[in-house]
Amino acid sequence: MSGARWHGIRWTAPVAAVTIGCSPAPAPEPGTATAPSGRPPASVPAHPAVRPAPPFRYEAGTLRDPFEPPVSEWDRGADHGLSPAPDLQRARTALEGFEMEELRVVGILAARDARAALVRDPGGHVHAVRVGDYVGRDFGRVEAIEDTGLVLLEAIADGSGDWVTRVRNLPMHAPDAGARQPPGMEPRGDA
Numbered sequence: 001m002s003g004a005r006w007h008g009i010r011w012t013a014p015v016a017a018v019t020i021g022c023s024p025a026p027a028p029e030p031g032t033a034t035a036p037s038g039r040p041p042a043s044v045p046a047h048p049a050v051r052p053a054p055p056f057r058y059e060a061g062t063l064r065d066p067f068e069p070p071v072s073e074w075d076r077g078a079d080h081g082l083s084p085a086p087d088l089q090r091a092r093t094a095l096e097g098f099e100m101e102e103l104r105v106v107g108i109l110a111a112r113d114a115r116a117a118l119v120r121d122p123g124g125h126v127h128a129v130r131v132g133d134y135v136g137r138d139f140g141r142v143e144a145i146e147d148t149g150l151v152l153l154e155a156i157a158d159g160s161g162d163w164v165t166r167v168r169n170l171p172m173h174a175p176d177a178g179a180r181q182p183p184g185m186e187p188r189g190d191a
């Protein structure tokens with residue numbers, strides 16, 4: 001045999017074997033199922049009865065305009081665009097470095113017509129706060145000091161260049177059960 005003929009036979013035989021070995025098995029006829037040998041075919045339950053869906057009546061008057069941004073619960077009590085921007089050049093107070101959730105009103109001081117609140121920061125330091133002072137990171141200005149806590153007016157940038165104001169309460173917190181009371185403030189046993 002010549003070299004060219006032998007070369008053609010050497011490559012043709014493996015290609016033919018691969019082609020024959022990779023041919024797909026004949027597909028079963030439609031509508032027939034094959035079961036494993038020795039078992040009868042499994043029965044398939046019938047489709048459940050179709051129940052019609054309840055009718056939906058679209059009433060656009062009760063839905064929000066899809067081209068307007070959604071209004072959250074936070075926005076409902078806010079004053080949009082009517083609030084002046086807070087003074088960003090003002091020196092910030094120590095309590096403006098904390099989130100409102102980190103602060104605790106631990107006492108209210110009242111003397112004649114002046115009131116002050118005692119606010120504890122996360123480090124345990126207690127600060128005296130009066131009406132007009134600022135508390136929290138959202139420019140929270142103390143508007144009132146009540147027996148139940150502080151009433152603040154916060155100013156928050158709304159992302160479009162306007163400022164939004166909202167009223168926020170910082171309630172008085174009960175002392176911890178394990179906290180030590182200052183002298184003279186311990187609860188009396190006859191009460």
